[in-house]
Every structure is written in C-alpha cells, then in structure tokens.
Amino acid sequence: MANIELTKVGKRFAYKQIIAMLIAVILLATIAYYVFGVNYAISVLAGGAVTIIPALFFALKAFRYAGARSSEKVMASFYSGEKMKIVLTAILTALAFKFLAILPVPFFTSFSLVVVMPLLTPFFIEH
Numbered sequence: 001m002a003n004i005e006l007t008k009v010g011k012r013f014a015y016k017q018i019i020a021m022l023i024a025v026i027l028l029a030t031i032a033y034y035v036f037g038v039n040y041a042i043s044v045l046a047g048g049a050v051t052i053i054p055a056l057f058f059a060l061k062a063f064r065y066a067g068a069r070s071s072e073k074v075m076a077s078f079y080s081g082e083k084m085k086i087v088l089t090a091i092l093t094a095l096a097f098k099f100l101a102i103l104p105v106p107f108f109t110s111f112s113l114v115v116v117m118p119l120l121t122p123f124f125i126e127h
C-alpha cells in the first residue's frame with residue numbers, strides 16, 4: 001500500500017511539471033505567432049513537443065515501482081525510462097526537421113526552455 005502512495009506522489013509531481021511545460025510552450029508559441037508569424041510558432045510547438053512527449057513517456061515508465069523492496073525495479077525502471085526518453089527525443093527531432101519546415105532558433109529555444117523547466121518547477125510547484 002505504501003508503494004502505491006509513493007508512486008502516486010511522484011507521478012502527480014511529474015504530471016504537474018508536464019502541464020507546466022505544456023502551458024509554457026503554448027504561451028511561447030502564441031507570442032511567437034503574434035510577433036514573428038506562423039513558421040516561428042510551428043517551430044516553437046515542435047521544439048516543445050520533442051521534449052514533452054518523451055518526458056511524458058519517462059514519467060509513465062519511471063514511476064511504476066517504489067519502496068525499498070522494489071529498489072532494483074525502481075532503478076531499472078528509471079534507467080530504461082531515461083534511455084527511452086533520449087532515443088525518442090532523437091527520433092522526434094529528426095522527424096521534425098525532416099517533415100516540418102522548422103526554423104532552428106525558435107525550435108531549439110523552445111526545446112531548451114522545456115529541458116530546463118524540470119529544474120525550475122520545484123520552486124514554483126507544490127511537491
């Protein structure tokens with residue numbers, strides 16, 4: 001029972017971070033659309049999506065197990081989740097540049113913002 005509670009806390013916080021990322025990307029894309037146009041906004045959305053989608057998969061994978069008895073499963077789950085996140089990020093980046101008319105500066109600006117957000121959100125989101 002305690003394991004379920006431990007995973008719920010982690011999942012809840014991870015999902016709050018992902019929602020914060022989504023809000024930031026949508027806000028940044030809206031600003032980019034009105035200031036620079038549709039191509040910038042699409043690039044911002046793509047950069048955010050390339051980071052948010054793998055983060056969501058990581059959260060689903062990483063918070064399956066909790067507790068001292070499951071410590072090996074917890075570590076294995078985190079490592080495999082992180083590997084999957086890196087591979088998925090690389091694949092999505094390649095697909096974005098192959099199939100969308102991406103502008104590199106807004107794409108990587110959005111990408112970088114979303115990558116850094118998990119470091120900043122603990123100061124603003126209640127854990």
